[in-house]
Amino acid sequence: MYCDTQLFIDGQWRPAATGATLDIENPATETVIGHVAKACETDLEQAVTAASTAFKTWKARSPLERAKIMRRAAELLRERVERIAELMTQEQGKPLAQSRAELLGAAETIDWFAGEAQRGYGQVIPARADDVQQLAIKHPVGVVAAFTPWNFPVNQVVRKLSAALATGCTIIVKGPEETPASPAELVRAFSDAGVPAGVINLVYGVPAEVSEYLVPHPGVAKISFTGSTPVGKHLASLAGQHMKRATMELGGHAPVLIFDDADLDAAAKEMAQAKFRNAGQVCIAPTRFLVQASVYEAFLDKFVAEVRALVQGNGMSEGVTIGPMVHARARDNVAAFVEDAVERGATVLAGGARGDGAGYFFQPTVLKDVPTDARAWSEEPFGPVALFNRFETYDEAVAEANRLPFGLAAYAYARDHRTVSNLTRDIESGMLTINHNGIGLQETPFGGIKESGYGTEGGSEAIESYLETRYVSQGAR
Template identity: 80%
Template sequence: MYPDVMLFVNGQWQPAADGGSLDVVNPATEEVIGQVARAGQADLDKALDAASTAFATWRITSPLERGKTMRRAAELLRERADHIAGIMTREQGKPLAQARAETLGAADTIDWFAGEAQRTYGQLVPARQPDVQQQVSKRPVGVVAAFTPWNFPINQVVRKLSAALAAGCTIIVKGPEETPGSPAELVRAFADAGVPAGVINLVYGVPADISEYLIPHPKVAKISFTGSTPVGKHLAALAGQHMKRATMELGGHAPVLVFEDADLDVAAREMALAKFRNAGQVCIAPTRFLIQDAVYDTFIDKFAAEVRALRQGDGLDEGTTIGPMIHGRGRDNIEAFVNDAVEKGAQVVTGGKRGEGKGFFFEPTVLKDVPASARAWSEEPFGPVALFQSFSEYDEAVAEANRLPFGLAAYAYARDHRLVAALGRDVECGMLTINHNGLGLPEAPFGGIKDSGYGTEGGSEAIESYLELRYVTQAAR
């Protein structure tokens, strides 16, 4: 069963003040499975008041106690993983195994940030006079407004939520209307673990209305957004107008560079899994495959064999390894990208068509010899399509990898140590993983450069954007 989802404001689950709601649709069946409350301005004002009031006490709660409460939430999430996975699969479409892995991964993220709460160190600055002490400390910035997408309903929330709470901030999360049930269960775990009322507030509604109200509001001190580059630029500009701190994790178009000395079997297996995880609806999904001439056809054959072994269907069905896309718009966009590429000379190796019958399915698709003029080669195809071109020389591959304004993630496979070292220097991205898929770990930075945003939501640096420096100097008198 799928639960109707309410707002969580000041420690209470409640409907919208005006009674508004939105439909929640199962993307595998196109059936309405529930309702989510749609917040209006009155609900946002209540959340702002609650978060602002709670900040006064949460900010002075010791990091040790904050960490203990967070770890209790992590344990509750692990205990409830199977239940939450069922909710996520119904609303988002991903296979149960992937939904469960996302939930358990979120618990690891909470544990990581619980530890970071006790590592927000300051410093003493040596003074010029013997009777002066100069101290630098880190303090929570205040109320955070976080905006999260539907592709990883828990994972996208938990990074922002955990960092904020560990730092001593309070938060208002604008969750994804398409997939509201699993973020609500995440928040429920925190509430049941004993997080005080008002520290966490969860709202849903019309995205533009909520962001345009929360970002300029004087009670909000920091913004964190995950989503498309055009929306991110707009929200970053709005935050800048009001001198609000902002973390932006935006779109990508990740290149994959496979050199002739690479282990092709490992590369094909790992990249096929990464590309078609979550039906390709992943900001760091490997998408532009640049394969050296000598192994171009061989690698495509190996990769296509991995893709053909995927089983597409309802995520609740045993054996399903790739589910539907989240909605019809996304499927239509992928179909348009594929048709455009084929019209311009690309060849379909496998897939290439939308599914038949109910559900927003599109076949996992591999296109080779994709021309540079194809839209998908420059515009992010957020879905289950992999694009292939060949290259001859190192400089040619790196130039293409760096050509686009995006700089989120990149992948490479090679054995030559000098070449591997050069890739780390030359490929322009926030995250580069070589000879394995090692992205998205709580202890590692997660973020991009260029039009893919700024700031990180992983690693020891992630908590820094939720803290402000305070310098106190005093003389003995």
């Protein structure tokens, strides 16, 4: 059963100071299923105050203590997977199996960062004099303001939240208004695990109003944002004006390079699964398929067969493998991209239309021979649309893969050792996976380059942006 969602400030679940709320829709039925509290400036100021006060004591907790609490939160999350997965599917639309997988992955993320809590190493720097000791010491930066999207309501929050807590920071999460209940349950698991009041604060509201208040606030030391490139640029600029640290995980338009010696069966299966997971609403989703001409038609046949096997429907129903898009705007945006591509000469091999009846459904779509001047070929469609074109030479494929200003994720399939080696050098992307789908693991870097942002939210480097280095030189006198 779905429930209304309140703000979590200073250890208390509470309504907004004004009592204002926002409606929550089930995207599979277009019905209002609940409400979420809409924060005002009073709520935001109280959240900053609570986080600032709690920082003084949380940073003093030993890394071992923080890790124990985090691991308990991971245990609680695993115990509550079934109930939270149902909430996530109702508010976001993804099939239950994908909701469960997201939550179990979130528990792994918490465990990973709990381990990192005990590895915030500094340095002892060899001194020039025998009676001098030189130290580089790591300290938590302070209060973090994190802004997260709706496509992975828990996974997007848990990386920022876990990194902050592991390093001794406190945090204010601006959660996604479209999908508020599942991240609230994540926060509840941390609270029930023993995280002190004020260490975690969760707010919802009008995104621009919340960010314009929190980013320049003198009580906030670091910003972490996941979302579109235009919004990310604005927040990065605002953070820069106030000398705030920022991690930006922004938009992508991931190319997939299929060479003529690739394992076409494996590539078709793995890339179809990756493309249409979460109805294509994934920042790292493979989108522009560049296939060598000699295997172009053969690969398309295999890929389309995989797409036709997908079952679209309400994510709560058994056997469904692709759900609706999150809201009408997202669905209509994808429809406009497809219409534009077809008008310019693309051929529809599968899908291509809105779903019938209620719900924000768009059919899983494959477009062949997409012209390079089609909007979707250069603007991220962020939906269940796979775009195909062919190439002749390696250089041609790499030039097209690198043409756009984005550089978040890229995929490639090839057996030739020289091709694989050259791709690792030539593809301009923060993440490249070759001959399998290996992106998004907790122990590996996760982030982009170029206009896809900067910083990483995975791997051993993920905690660095939550820590500052202080140098201490101590003489014997």
